[in-house]
Amino acid sequence: MNAMTSPTPTRLLMIEDDARLAQMVTDYLGQSGFAVTHAPAGEQGLEQLQMIQPELVILDLMMPGMDGLEVCRRIRAMPNENARVPVLMLTAKGDPMDRIIGLELGADDYLPKPFEPRELLARIRAVLRRRGEPGGSAATTRSSPVLRFGSLEIDRDARTVQVAGQLCELTSYQFDLLVAMAERAGRVLTRDQIMEAVRGRELEAFDRSIDVHIGRIRTAIEVDSKDPKRILTVRGVGYVFAKQQE
Structure with a gap:
């Protein structure tokens, strides 16, 4: 008799110092097919990122020691594929400048606390869908994966952008x-x-x-x-x- 195999869960990394919130998110997302690894501080989060190579990072802005902005800055400066991992930033602060700074540092989306778990799930799925990851939905079909405009080349399948042969x-x-x-x-x-x-x-x-x-x-x-x-x-x-x- 052939054993039934379940689909591999989508790996997420949550860097959050609030253990109760992290557990709630882990339990909720686990019901939707996500495997969440929790890191309670920035340094540990960066270490876990290298170890598990998640499909997405949920990153708290306000943490003791290394804050979320510095973590995001270090992720985007990594010399490997981890630098491209989508980052969804969480924060209890309502100042629009925090959101702008986070986006400028390379965060892909931003969700203020407190939040509804369903909205977090929807935003995660939206980001993963854009990446074509398993946690999202099927990508739109198209005739050619590459768009060319003069020296600008956009490869939709490889998800790369080049200008005159130089990666952007x-x-x-x-x-x-x-x-x-x-x-x-x-x-x-x-x-x-x-x-x-x-x-x-x-x-x-x-x-x-x-x-x-x-x-x-x-x-x-x-x-x-x-x-x-x-x-x-x-x-x-x-x-x-x-x-x-x-």
């Missing part, structure tokens, strides 16, 4: 924002339309964090991010990805 560093969320705009090159898109194309309809766009991400994308792909030629601002409306590029 983007978070998974920023990569998907770029793809969403590139697939609609020449069309003026509002912020809500861009967010909807990336997130799907289950979550609402929040504030103007889209502008922070687009600023980071411009820094990566533009010759001069202060005088962009690839992603253009349409005042009072949103953005347009230029069809004709050098």
Whole structure:
């Protein structure tokens, strides 16, 4: 008789100093097919990241010792594939500047405490869906995985971006924002339309964090991010990805 094999759970790493919250999240996400490893401090979290290579990191902002911003900074500076792991940042602080700083450091999403476990699950699934990981849903089919605009090359399957042969560093969320705009090159898109194309309809766009991400994308792909030629601002409306590029 052949044994039935269950699907491999999606690995998550939660770096959080609140043990009760971490246990609640671990139990809740475990019911949805996720295996959560908990690290109670930043240093331990970085060690666990290297050991288990998770599909996503849930990172608390306010921790004693090394805070979440420094942890995020160190993750993005890693010289290996771990630098690209999606980071979902949690915080009890409501200051919009904390959110902006976290996004600028490379966080993919941001969820303030207290939060509903269902919203955390929805956001995790949205991030993983953008990455095409097992915890998300099936990716949209398309004719060619590579988009080319002059010297800019976007490989949707490899999830890499190159300009004149040089790799560009983007978070998974920023990569998907770029793809969403590139697939609609020449069309003026509002912020809500861009967010909807990336997130799907289950979550609402929040504030103007889209502008922070687009600023980071411009820094990566533009010759001069202060005088962009690839992603253009349409005042009072949103953005347009230029069809004709050098």
